[in-house]
Amino acid sequence: MALHLPPETYLWFKTFHVIGVVVWFAGLFYLVRLFIYHVEADALSPDAQAVLKPQYTLMEKRLANIITTPGMVVTVAMAVGLLAANPGWLHQSWLHIKLAFVALLLVYHLFCYRLMGQLQQGICTWSSGKLRALNEAPTLLLVVIVMLAVFKAQFPTGPATWLVVALVVFMALAIQFYARKRRRDAEQQALSQGA
Numbered sequence: 001m002a003l004h005l006p007p008e009t010y011l012w013f014k015t016f017h018v019i020g021v022v023v024w025f026a027g028l029f030y031l032v033r034l035f036i037y038h039v040e041a042d043a044l045s046p047d048a049q050a051v052l053k054p055q056y057t058l059m060e061k062r063l064a065n066i067i068t069t070p071g072m073v074v075t076v077a078m079a080v081g082l083l084a085a086n087p088g089w090l091h092q093s094w095l096h097i098k099l100a101f102v103a104l105l106l107v108y109h110l111f112c113y114r115l116m117g118q119l120q121q122g123i124c125t126w127s128s129g130k131l132r133a134l135n136e137a138p139t140l141l142l143v144v145i146v147m148l149a150v151f152k153a154q155f156p157t158g159p160a161t162w163l164v165v166a167l168v169v170f171m172a173l174a175i176q177f178y179a180r181k182r183r184r185d186a187e188q189q190a191l192s193q194g195a
């Protein structure tokens, strides 16, 4: 049964749903970036580690608890509002598929908390390269979920879609390639300075 709310209420729910998504993803992307810096601090001198590691721990905790999780809560709470205002969505298959991808996103969110705990205890076994690859997962989820929300039952499968998919994959690979090149250049510079 639909709630009888003023018509603009639905649009307010949608506005804050999208704002929640932006905040949630900003947090998820930056959190794993901080994990990468945290892991890379292992290669620094003990003095540098003593300063940087507690600082990264603090930044991670604040980012996760003050930005990322509240972004997730706003997204989900506003989604509940959208469904309460228009329960007809619950019978549509695009929403069921979207929910399956949102479930994956929530698993990713929880996994980030697990990694954060391991980093704080100094028992994280993930390399910075693996973390960089992990940081691409929410990009793919973001693209698919937003496409489902926008196209709904008319989910496109034509050439334009494949072009978008190819561009996203190309961008992800280019970022990985550039990051690897920068790391290699920095290593070579450090070696030549030490020589």
Ligand code: HEM
Binding pocket: 014, 017, 018, 021, 075, 076, 079, 080, 082, 083, 089, 099, 102, 105, 141, 142, 145, 146, 149, 150
């Ligand atoms: C808790 C799970 C979620 C539910 C139940 C849900 C449900 C909905 C519903 C019912 C709408 C309104 C559709 C319309 O009025 O056309 C909507 C819009 C939207 N959702 Fe979600 N959503 C969820 C999570 C997400 C997530 C995680 C993202 C992003 C990754 C997202 C992105 C969007 C966007 C961009 C719109 C606006 C689409 C448009 O107006 O064309 N949603 N969502």
